[in-house]
Amino acid sequence: xDRINDYxxxxxxxxxxxxxxxxxxPSVSADPKYKGDVLKTAEEVKKRLIEAGADxxxxxxxxxYPIVYGEKMVDPSLPTVLVYGHYDVxxxxxxxxxxSPPFEPVIKKTEIHPEGAIFARGSCDDKGQMYMHVKAxxxxxxxxxxxxxxxxMIEGEEEVGSENLGVYVNANKEKLKADVxxxxxxxxxxxxxxxxxxxLRGLSYLEVEVTGPNxxxxxxxxxxxxxxxxxxxxxMIAKLxxxxxxxxxxGFYDDVIELSQEERAEMAKAPFSxxxxxxxxxxxxxxxxxxxxxxxxxxxxxxxxxxxIWGGYTGEGAKTVIPSKAFAKIxxxxxxxxxxxxxxxxxxxxxxKIAPPSVKVKVMPHHGGNAVVTPSDSAAYMxxxxxxxxxFGKKPIPVRSGGSIPIVALFKDVLGLDSVMMGFGLDxxxxxxxxxxxxxxxxxxxxxxxxxxYKYFAEINAQENKNSATLIASK
Amino acid sequence: xDRINDYxxxxxxxxxxxxxxxxxxPSVSADPKYKGDVLKTAEEVKKRLIEAGADxxxxxxxxxYPIVYGEKMVDPSLPTVLVYGHYDVxxxxxxxxxxSPPFEPVIKKTEIHPEGAIFARGSCDDKGQMYMHVKAxxxxxxxxxxxxxxxxMIEGEEEVGSENLGVYVNANKEKLKADVxxxxxxxxxxxxxxxxxxxLRGLSYLEVEVTGPNxxxxxxxxxxxxxxxxxxxxxMIAKLxxxxxxxxxxGFYDDVIELSQEERAEMAKAPFSxxxxxxxxxxxxxxxxxxxxxxxxxxxxxxxxxxxIWGGYTGEGAKTVIPSKAFAKIxxxxxxxxxxxxxxxxxxxxxxKIAPPSVKVKVMPHHGGNAVVTPSDSAAYMxxxxxxxxxFGKKPIPVRSGGSIPIVALFKDVLGLDSVMMGFGLDxxxxxxxxxxxxxxxxxxxxxxxxxxYKYFAEINAQENKNSATLIASK
Numbered sequence: 009x010d011r012i013n014d015y016x017x018x019x020x021x022x023x024x025x026x027x028x029x030x031x032x033x034p035s036v037s038a039d040p041k042y043k044g045d046v047l048k049t050a051e052e053v054k055k056r057l058i059e060a061g062a063d064x065x066x067x068x069x070x071x072x073y074p075i076v077y078g079e080k081m082v083d084p085s086l087p088t089v090l091v092y093g094h095y096d097v098x099x100x101x102x103x104x105x106x107x108s109p110p111f112e113p114v115i116k117k118t119e120i121h122p123e124g125a126i127f128a129r130g131s132c133d134d135k136g137q138m139y140m141h142v143k144a145x146x147x148x149x150x151x152x153x154x155x156x157x158x159x160x161m162i163e164g165e166e167e168v169g170s171e172n173l174g175v176y177v178n179a180n181k182e183k184l185k186a187d188v189x190x191x192x193x194x195x196x197x198x199x200x201x202x203x204x205x206x207x208l209r210g211l212s213y214l215e216v217e218v219t220g221p222n223x224x225x226x227x228x229x230x231x232x233x234x235x236x237x238x239x240x241x242x243x244m245i246a247k248l249x250x251x252x253x254x255x256x257x258x259g260f261y262d263d264v265i266e267l268s269q270e271e272r273a274e275m276a277k278a279p280f281s282x283x284x285x286x287x288x289x290x291x292x293x294x295x296x297x298x299x300x301x302x303x304x305x306x307x308x309x310x311x312x313x314x315x316x317i318w319g320g321y322t323g324e325g326a327k328t329v330i331p332s333k334a335f336a337k338i339x340x341x342x343x344x345x346x347x348x349x350x351x352x353x354x355x356x357x358x359x360x361k362i363a364p365p366s367v368k369v370k371v372m373p374h375h376g377g378n379a380v381v382t383p384s385d386s387a388a389y390m391x392x393x394x395x396x397x398x399x400f401g402k403k404p405i406p407v408r409s410g411g412s413i414p415i416v417a418l419f420k421d422v423l424g425l426d427s428v429m430m431g432f433g434l435d436x437x438x439x440x441x442x443x444x445x446x447x448x449x450x451x452x453x454x455x456x457x458x459x460x461x462y463k464y465f466a467e468i469n470a471q472e473n474k475n476s477a478t479l480i481a482s483k
Numbered sequence: 484x485d486r487i488n489d490y491x492x493x494x495x496x497x498x499x500x501x502x503x504x505x506x507x508x509p510s511v512s513a514d515p516k517y518k519g520d521v522l523k524t525a526e527e528v529k530k531r532l533i534e535a536g537a538d539x540x541x542x543x544x545x546x547x548y549p550i551v552y553g554e555k556m557v558d559p560s561l562p563t564v565l566v567y568g569h570y571d572v573x574x575x576x577x578x579x580x581x582x583s584p585p586f587e588p589v590i591k592k593t594e595i596h597p598e599g600a601i602f603a604r605g606s607c608d609d610k611g612q613m614y615m616h617v618k619a620x621x622x623x624x625x626x627x628x629x630x631x632x633x634x635x636m637i638e639g640e641e642e643v644g645s646e647n648l649g650v651y652v653n654a655n656k657e658k659l660k661a662d663v664x665x666x667x668x669x670x671x672x673x674x675x676x677x678x679x680x681x682x683l684r685g686l687s688y689l690e691v692e693v694t695g696p697n698x699x700x701x702x703x704x705x706x707x708x709x710x711x712x713x714x715x716x717x718x719m720i721a722k723l724x725x726x727x728x729x730x731x732x733x734g735f736y737d738d739v740i741e742l743s744q745e746e747r748a749e750m751a752k753a754p755f756s757x758x759x760x761x762x763x764x765x766x767x768x769x770x771x772x773x774x775x776x777x778x779x780x781x782x783x784x785x786x787x788x789x790x791x792i793w794g795g796y797t798g799e800g801a802k803t804v805i806p807s808k809a810f811a812k813i814x815x816x817x818x819x820x821x822x823x824x825x826x827x828x829x830x831x832x833x834x835x836k837i838a839p840p841s842v843k844v845k846v847m848p849h850h851g852g853n854a855v856v857t858p859s860d861s862a863a864y865m866x867x868x869x870x871x872x873x874x875f876g877k878k879p880i881p882v883r884s885g886g887s888i889p890i891v892a893l894f895k896d897v898l899g900l901d902s903v904m905m906g907f908g909l910d911x912x913x914x915x916x917x918x919x920x921x922x923x924x925x926x927x928x929x930x931x932x933x934x935x936x937y938k939y940f941a942e943i944n945a946q947e948n949k950n951s952a953t954l955i956a957s958k
Contacts, residue, residue: 099800167802213801225916231816233781235769238720293841296708296709314794323513326688329791331790364768366770368767409704410703442699
């Protein structure tokens with residue numbers, strides 16, 4: 009631990025500057041206009057992995073953005089950790105709500121981050137968290153303390169659904185062989201309340217288009233006689249939930265696993281202040297499915313949110329128009345056992361069915377993934393728990409998160425591997441929002457914790473191997 | 484009539500070119516970025532009025548865009564016609580749906596306009612129709628046939644609610660004294676079915692803002708527990724109408740005058756083909772208030788339409804965000820006896836009331852006006868009827884239009900004057916839409932009909948004066 013801390017202290021400035029350089033490249037995967045920047049970021053990640061000491065580093069082409077691969081195999085008898093992360097970022101919109109430009113990182117102190125936080129798109133999600141692994145790897149290489157074999161798989165399409173990662177993983181099962189997948193793309197409850205994510209929701213993301221007349225019409229001449237696609241879209245969206253905020257799509261809840269009263273009581277023990285929660289986002293009241301608590305609503309229950317809507321005249325002033333079309337982006341968060349393809353189909357069927365005959369409706373699936381629950385009694389979980397206990401001074405709490413990392417289910421299916429989600433972000437980091445930031449404390453806490461995870465994971469594995477060898481010998 | 488036709492034939496090219504020049508100035512009053520162009524258009528209209536022979540032409544400042552005034556008083560014993568029109572135009576959005584640039588007028592032939600139509604924003608609404616009056620005035624001056632005194636009042640804020648026209652009219656009652664107001668800002672049923680608008684709907688136009696959390700949130704971490712302002716806005720909009728498309732705002736219909744069965748039967752005689760109507764805008768079905776026909780829905784019934792909606796992520800790809808805010812522009816068309824201020828208040832009260840406690844709601848009134856019904860037995864109406872009978876070869880049909888020209892009610896209130904709405908546009912002219920156009924036939928039919936209106940209006944007035952003089956003499 010001293011060796012780790014010394015190395016971090018000696019290289020603190022450089023570790024920060026390298027991340028800031030990476031954040032300056034606007035690698036927005038959702039918007040084709042940033043294509044050159046996304047590709048440039050992949051090359052940059054490759055360069056950083058080589059500099060840190062990785063072997064066989066390559067930028068692997070896919071049908072979309074490439075995956076950066078690298079590895080360090082120190083000893084076949086040691087366990088292998090496969091590190092997953094992503095170098096692409098969310099679009100910066102709405103750009104005018106940023107206090108500083110999204111791709112010009114600056115460190116500013118905040119109430120939650122007295123040591124400062126790096127403000128930039130991707131600082132937390134996921135460049136900052138991904139880069140902790142590159143720097144922790146450099147540290148272990150330079151201090152001769154790499155306790156496991158390591159493989160890196162850093163993709164560029166996480167924010168648009170990881171469409172080509174599945175193809176890559178399926179085609180490279182042998183190359184990606186490992187004992188565990190280590191991901192830092194989640195968070196902790198607070199800087200003094202460490203936690204590990206042991207569950208993630210799935211996702212089904214769609215775009216809908218409602219067409220009324222074949223051209224924009226004057227609302228005075230046609231208003232009242234012709235279906236207005238905005239009004240209709242609103243009515244259709246309203247029909248997706250009932251008065252209890254229960255989703256009305258037939259079959260939607262069929263596969264949802266209901267937790268037992270005991271499990272719910274256990275969950276309710278997690279520290280949570282409704283007042284602080286409301287205050288943190290300035291709302292007078294919470295809003296959700298009747299019969300469930302806020303923590304349940306964001307973890308064990310599926311949801312449906314409109315993420316974007318547009319149609320008609322949205323400029324300054326007034327225009328009395330009935331537009332030809334109205335659009336919405338709608339996503340559903342799914343819980344274990346719900347299948348995202350099935351849910352996408354159920355949504356499509358229902359949304360098409362509730363459309364009145366006066367409009368035409370198109371439903372275009374974007375992307376999705378299934379929910380996962382990862383074990384909290386595995387060697388990897390125990391290693392995380394011990395590592396965090398060392399660096400935070402207390403054991404982390406296992407929590408289920410409302411977010412989705414669809415590829416965790418994919419890794420389990422294709423590679424047969426569990427993932428361990430050791431993230432260091434905070435809910436208040438504003439990922440996917442203007443003014444995304446990542447605490448300097450959190451960045452270095454990650455770099456400090458990761459080598460300890462490797463150490464404990466190797467130790468626990470060795471112990472388990474010894475135990476099973478003893479078991480075999482005693483037979 | 485021959486003199487009129489000869490003058491038009493001799494000046495046809497010039498009349499078209501002058502209008503095209505006027506259409507090249509993008510006088511969009513709703514968008515501040517066009518401010519210079521709107522002001523330039525006012526100066527241009529002033530110049531054209533002077534060239535046509537008007538006296539005392541001036542660009543009158545207001546708190547917003549100026550009003551162009553001009554007059555020609557030939558004889559105090561003759562009746563005075565006050566011509567109203569507007570030189571501002573609707574925004575051109577969505578600009579990518581235009582086949583040719585909105586401010587680069589071109590003449591193209593269409594099925595409805597075999598003689599060609601001028602494609603440009605404002606070609607019909609209202610630069611083209613307004614300019615017919617300038618050219619008809621020139622014609623009467625040059626052919627020494629101006630049969631009435633004439634005053635021009637051409638404003639630049641019609642498309643944004645004529646906010647400053649009321650102030651101007653109130654301040655200039657003496658100057659604006661006239662016998663009738665003549666407006667060409669409406670249409671005819673078809674080029675072989677002339678009609679005169681004798682009723683207009685009122686308008687209440689508002690913008691609403693729904694705020695959930697104080698910043699954009701990650702829909703995975705917060706989804707299901709926090710009010711999503713887009714979902715809420717949709718639900719609130721859906722609540723504005725019931726399953727019969729009846730508006731649910733309490734008190735909304737209180738002042739609506741229901742027509743008698745006889746009146747409705749009379750209305751139903753107007754030529755109308757539902758098949759053609761549906762085909763013209765490519766809809767499978769009409770959509771409106773139960774119990775009323777399409778023509779009734781667009782004329783004698785009030786309506787509520789969302790004219791624009793926006794919120795969240797609307798770019799390419801996917802962003803899993805719960806936005807902080809969602810917005811909509813909503814307008815209601817009103818029928819006689821409904822007061823626009825009262826309706827605006829009823830809407831505001833109801834919309835605020837139906838908001839759940841988890842959001843904050845703002846309602847911002849834009850502009851409005853009351854509905855009007857103008858007499859179809861006045862001297863002015865008779866003059867229009869005779870003039871159109873001469874130029875179209877058949878008497879025009881009196882019709883009520885679904886559109887709104889709020890200032891008609893204002894003129895009646897403040898100046899005590901009835902307006903006569905002698906418009907020459909067609910429903911298919913796509914006003915307020917991409918590819919707005921105005922038939923060359925219609926433009927010249929207007930220039931041809933207007934002088935005849937002056938002639939008959941003077942004659943009928945003289946006859947009425949004689950009759951009343953005889954009446955007095957015989958007492």
